[in-house]
Amino acid sequence: MSELYIGLMSGTSLDGVDGVLVDFSEQKMAVVAAASAPLAPELKAQLLALHHPAHDELHQAALAGNAIARSYAQVVQQLLAASGARPAAVRALGAHGQTVRHRPLAFDGTGYTLQLGNPALLAELCGITVVADFRSRDLAAGGQGAPLVPAFHRQVFGRAGETVLVLNLGGIANLSVLRADGSVLGFDCGPGNMLLDHWCQQHTGQPYDAQGAWAARGQVLPALLATLQQEPFFHASPPKSTGRDLFNAAWLAERLRAYLAEHAPPAPEDVQATLAELTASACAESALRYGRNSKLLAVCGGGAYNADLLQRLQRRLPQHAVQPTDALGLPAQQVEAAAFAWLARQALRGEPGSLPSVTGARGARVLGAIYPA
Structure with missing residues (x-):
């Protein structure tokens, strides 16, 4: 069975999307291909605005999530083209999404964290199983949900x-x-x-x-x-x-x-x-x-x-x-994207991706929601 996974990361710098195609079939992980793409200026401005309360936030967040999914899909296509791999050969892709709010333990002892990215749309665009929403389970277990790397x-x-x-x-x-x-x-x-x-x-x-x-x-x-x-x-x-x-x-x-x-x-x-x-x-x-x-x-x-x-x-x-x-x-530049490829693999294997010693959660948890191809 293929052990190819893709990891995608767009961080708080809002400078762009980094992606890697990783092979876990050997004992040592190997990066097969790497790609990156800048975020469009209008999307970057939209994401910055979503960090603050404003009019029509739900609508704007939904549109931004769709745009991020399309930006991610472009990087996935670059990775597949560079490696010659077919979508069916990739077990899953881990998509962190774009964080627009992160307030762990801030309210009622649970708090929340919000990453935009529409993983369902990403699965449709790429034809690859998507693992997303890595942070919320750790928060539910009393943790910070970060850092995950x-x-x-x-x-x-x-x-x-x-x-x-x-x-x-x-x-x-x-x-x-x-x-x-x-x-x-x-x-x-x-x-x-x-x-x-x-x-x-x-x-x-x-x-x-x-x-x-x-x-x-x-x-x-x-x-x-x-x-x-x-x-x-x-x-x-x-x-x-x-x-x-x-x-x-x-x-x-x-x-x-x-x-x-x-x-x-x-x-x-x-x-x-x-x-x-x-x-x-x-x-x-x-x-x-x-x-x-x-x-x-x-x-x-x-x-x-x-x-x-x-x-x-x-x-x-x-x-x-x-x-x-x-x-x-x-x-x-490849480390964080590779981390989310690894986290996607952990999710498919049903193995924990978090460390309680890092996040403060009550225990290690399997992280991520899975959207089949």
């Missing part, structure tokens, strides 16, 4: 007798602590690329700060950094997860107003440098606190290609080798 990180990056740290720098930064004894801890550290991208777009018109070059020209503003670091999330203990519900443009604007009450207006590149330092400090402090005896910080996600951000991490973690996961055999 640490279980996969353990499978591909864990090393017997050695503690390995895996840092995903997407829109949000999350850390997996793969301990030498096989136990795992994972949690969100805070903003990854999200605030950096927002500030760069606002002041340069570019979608992101390529290689962190703009931030590298600025100077960190200690008073602003201290103001940003007062956010209670940074000081909370795991399990914890976050997203645009907290770290958004309004959050940054409010703290900039507090800073401007006592300081002259800063140069935009200095704010960018300070935001980069905020991400680096939150991640490095998490690594030092929870990753004792570790020597390696493997970085994945789009932020792995931000040279300035990696240099800031390295300065704060001089005893660690800070490097993209490419050095461990899986390119940084």
Whole structure:
């Protein structure tokens, strides 16, 4: 029986869709093909708007879900064309969907999380079984529903007798602590690329700060950094997860107003440098606190290609080798998509995809709803 699976991921950065076709038939997972596609500007704007209460939200969310499914289907077609695989040869595809709200445990002890993507439409468009809605079962079991990637990180990056740290720098930064004894801890550290991208777009018109070059020209503003670091999330203990519900443009604007009450207006590149330092400090402090005896910080996600951000991490973690996961055999941009291929496989096998030590749930659960081809 085929052991080909597809994983699809579109993260909080809203920069696009990443997809991989993965072969699990051998003992070691192999990526057969990889593809990506940007989100259309109008869809990105629609998704950003859905993070806030507005008129006609249900209608807009339904339309956005359909558009995401079509964007996902385009990436699936790219993967099939690149590999020569037929849809019938793919056991399932794991589609994370686009998170527009993530409020775990916020209401009546359960909270909710919402990912758009219309998996039924995706199954129709692709002719492949779709596994989606990975987070809600963990929430129902009292967990955060995030992060979900640490279980996969353990499978591909864990090393017997050695503690390995895996840092995903997407829109949000999350850390997996793969301990030498096989136990795992994972949690969100805070903003990854999200605030950096927002500030760069606002002041340069570019979608992101390529290689962190703009931030590298600025100077960190200690008073602003201290103001940003007062956010209670940074000081909370795991399990914890976050997203645009907290770290958004309004959050940054409010703290900039507090800073401007006592300081002259800063140069935009200095704010960018300070935001980069905020991400680096939150991640490095998490690594030092929870990753004792570790020597390696493997970085994945789009932020792995931000040279300035990696240099800031390295300065704060001089005893660690800070490097993209490419050095461990899986390119940084493919890790999260591959994780959802693995989660889809876990669902079809009826095996848990979550770790209670990460999410805080009452127990491990099989994650995902299945939409047959």
